[in-house]
Each structure stands twice: as C-alpha cells, then as structure tokens.
Amino acid sequence: MHRLIVFLVAATTFLTLSTAAIAAGEPLRVLYLDQSVGWRHEPVVRPRKGGLALSEIAMIAIGQESRAFVAEVTQDGREITPQRLASVDVLVFYTTGALPISAEAWSAVQTRVAAGKLGFVGLHSATDTNWTYDGPGEPYDRFIGGQFAGHPWTQGTPIRIETLDPDFPAVSMWPVGFDYAEEIYQYSGFDPARVRVLQxxxxxGTPLKRPYAVPVTWARQIGKGRLFFTNLGHTPSTWDDPRFRRQVAEAIRWTGRRSSGSAKPDVSRQATWQFKALLAYEPVAGRDDAAILARLERASPAWREATAARIANLRPIYPTKPENDRVPFDTAYRAVLAEVLIRGQSR
Known part of the structure; x- marks a missing residue:
C-alpha cells in the first residue's frame, strides 16, 4: 500500500510538472489593438474593400514566424473586457486618441499586469493615447510612461539611435549605435525614476538636435508584471525590417515572462544622456566633451538628478516656431549649460 501511495504521488507530481512544462512552452495569447480615435497611421489602415491592416497582417505573421505567440487583432477597444482578459497573456497597443475602454476594463488590465498575469506592449503611437480615468491604479499616460508632445523627427528623418542595454532581449537585435529613418516622439509626463530606458x-549623430534627451524604447516593472514600449513602428518599411519584427516578438516574450531582463530604473544613466544631449546641441570645436562627461559622472547623485531635470524642462519651453519668443528658452538653456560646463571642466 505504501509503495502504491508513493507511486501515485510521484505520478501525480510528474503529470503536474509535465503539464506546467507544456504550458510554459505554448505560444502566448496576444490581443493586438490598433484602434485610432483621431490621427490614423498608415500601418493600421484597413483596405476599404475589407481585410486587415498592414500591421495586423504583420503581427499575425510575426507570431507564426517566431512561434512565440498567437495573435488576435481588433480595432475596437470595447472588446477589452475583464472576461476577455482572462484568455489574454499580452496586450499590444498601436493606438491613438481617447479609446473606448471602460473604467472596469482598465482597472482589470492594471490588476492583471500587477499580478503578473498580463504583459503590456506599446508600439509607436501608443503614447499618443489617453482617455479620462479616475479609477484605481493609474491613468493610461502614467501607466505607459509618457504622453506624446510632438514629433520634430517626422517620417523619414535621419536619426541615430543608441542601444543602452544590448543584452536586453527586446533590443538585442539592434546594434549598439545605428542610423535609421523614423518618426520619433518626444514626451511630457516622462518620469525617469519609473522606467529603464533601453534605447x-x-x-x-542625429542632424536635427534638441538640448534634452529623447528616449526611444523603455521597460517598466509593475508589481509582478512587465511593460515594454518602443517609439518605432510609424513607417511601413519598419514593419518589414527583420530587426523590428524580432523586437516585437521578443517584447511579447519578455512581457509574457518567457525571458529575463531587468527593468530597474536607470536614473543615473538617463542623467548622463541629458548631459550628452545638452553638449551635442551646440558642439564647440576643441571642447573635450568626453572629459566633461567623465567628470560629471563623479558629481553627487543629487546634483546629477536635479540638473538632469532642469535639462529635461527645456523641452516644454523650446521654441517650435520662428515666431515663438526665444527668451525663456535661451535664458534657461544658457544657465544650465554654464552650470554643466563649470562642473564638468573643474578639476
């Protein structure tokens, strides 16, 4: 009898472990929402005679190619309900405007993410999305990490991107530094203490400069759950880029907890990129920016973070039109530049 009990316990344990192993290897279940309430990007436009949009076809194909996930697609945020979420492992948004997502549904999204039962991936204009919400948790713009505040780098603009965590699975397919052409957003409400910037x-190496850092890709840990956002995806050709397609697959894997990678906020490193942007805005021949940055690395964390915040605050006062009053920006820019140079050039 004792042997029979041991055998039954062992068999039950084996079956349980086998079932778990099979489940861990099953494709993730993805719900892709590409609804536009307002501006509609070309990758989400469905043909007039019916059929799927370019990004919807690509999302389904990426899942099949990678064998990482199976995607369902919708252009109606009302399909996101607490009941539907029970059969979804990862939500992917390529959206704009005030989505028709109920307070009950958005609360359920956040609860499931925090519990580690749901991953969240935002692509390109997912940061140009928001709606009124005052329920538990966070409003959407704070949840995702920032809100669209213009795109000086329009479609096809040459840019240079730096990959900061080349071993992170959802950016490892890109070179450490590479030239590209895309539409790039800048953000309001971005808090460096809440995310890890990956690109x-x-x-x-970007011709159109700004004196403040502009993140392209970031990751966020939310309780036991994970969020990933990349600004890439505006241009249809980006969806044909094997690197971007792999990035989408790996982002889904990572947010679905199938791969590892730290989302610990990198406040100090983000401060360094604020200093780099400030110095690159008006390069000066003979000035040793590398030496300046090296000295700034040794400054106190409190000074670095406070000064980086002053640089970030140049964004909302940057003159975007020739007729704009430049005095507020010029005054603030010259003041923070002078402080950075004094600290960075002192021995």
Whole structure:
C-alpha cells in the first residue's frame, strides 16, 4: 500500500510538472489593438474593400514566424473586457486618441499586469493615447510612461539611435549605435525614476538636435508584471525590417515572462544622456566633451538628478516656431549649460 501511495504521488507530481512544462512552452495569447480615435497611421489602415491592416497582417505573421505567440487583432477597444482578459497573456497597443475602454476594463488590465498575469506592449503611437480615468491604479499616460508632445523627427528623418542595454532581449537585435529613418516622439509626463530606458536618440549623430534627451524604447516593472514600449513602428518599411519584427516578438516574450531582463530604473544613466544631449546641441570645436562627461559622472547623485531635470524642462519651453519668443528658452538653456560646463571642466 505504501509503495502504491508513493507511486501515485510521484505520478501525480510528474503529470503536474509535465503539464506546467507544456504550458510554459505554448505560444502566448496576444490581443493586438490598433484602434485610432483621431490621427490614423498608415500601418493600421484597413483596405476599404475589407481585410486587415498592414500591421495586423504583420503581427499575425510575426507570431507564426517566431512561434512565440498567437495573435488576435481588433480595432475596437470595447472588446477589452475583464472576461476577455482572462484568455489574454499580452496586450499590444498601436493606438491613438481617447479609446473606448471602460473604467472596469482598465482597472482589470492594471490588476492583471500587477499580478503578473498580463504583459503590456506599446508600439509607436501608443503614447499618443489617453482617455479620462479616475479609477484605481493609474491613468493610461502614467501607466505607459509618457504622453506624446510632438514629433520634430517626422517620417523619414535621419536619426541615430543608441542601444543602452544590448543584452536586453527586446533590443538585442539592434546594434549598439545605428542610423535609421523614423518618426520619433518626444514626451511630457516622462518620469525617469519609473522606467529603464533601453534605447535613446544619440544627438552626436542625429542632424536635427534638441538640448534634452529623447528616449526611444523603455521597460517598466509593475508589481509582478512587465511593460515594454518602443517609439518605432510609424513607417511601413519598419514593419518589414527583420530587426523590428524580432523586437516585437521578443517584447511579447519578455512581457509574457518567457525571458529575463531587468527593468530597474536607470536614473543615473538617463542623467548622463541629458548631459550628452545638452553638449551635442551646440558642439564647440576643441571642447573635450568626453572629459566633461567623465567628470560629471563623479558629481553627487543629487546634483546629477536635479540638473538632469532642469535639462529635461527645456523641452516644454523650446521654441517650435520662428515666431515663438526665444527668451525663456535661451535664458534657461544658457544657465544650465554654464552650470554643466563649470562642473564638468573643474578639476
């Protein structure tokens, strides 16, 4: 009898472990929402005679190619309900405007993410999305990490991107530094203490410069759950780029907890990129920016973070039109640049 009990316990354990192993290897279940309430990007436009949009076809194909996930697609946010979420492992948004997502549904999304039962991936204009919400948790713009605040780098603009965590699975397919052409957003409400920036604009190689850092890709840990966002995906050709397609697959794997990678906020590193952007805005021949940055690395964390915040605050006062009053920007820019140079050039 004792042997029979041991055998039954062992068999039950084996079956349980086998079932878990099979489940861990099954494709993730993805719900892809590409609804536009307002501006509609070309990759989400469905043919007039019926059929799927370019990005919807690509999303389904990426899942099949990678064998990482099976995607369902919709252009109606009302399909996101607490009941539907029970059969979804990862939500992917390529959206714009005020989505028709109920407070009950958005609360359920956040609860499931925090519990590690749901991953979230945002693509390109997912940061140009928001709606009124005052329920438990966070409004959408704070949840995803930032809100669209213009795109000086329009479609096809040459840019240079720096990959900061080349071993992170959802950016490892890109070179450490590479030239590209895309539409790149800048953001309001971006809090460096809440995310880990994985890719950023490198203004030493981007012709159209700004004196403040512009993140391109980031990751966020939310309780036991994970969020990933990349600004890439505006241009149809990006969806044909094997690197971007692999990035989408790996982002889904990572947010679905099938791969590892730290989302610990990198406040100090983000401060360094604020200093780099400031110095690259008006390069000066003979000035040793590398030496300046090396000295700034040794400054106190409190000074670095406070000064980086002052640089970030140049964005909302940057003159976007020739007729704009430049005095507020010029005054703030010259003041923070002078402080950075004094600290960075002192021995």
């Amino acid at each position: 950023t604009l490198d203004f030493t």
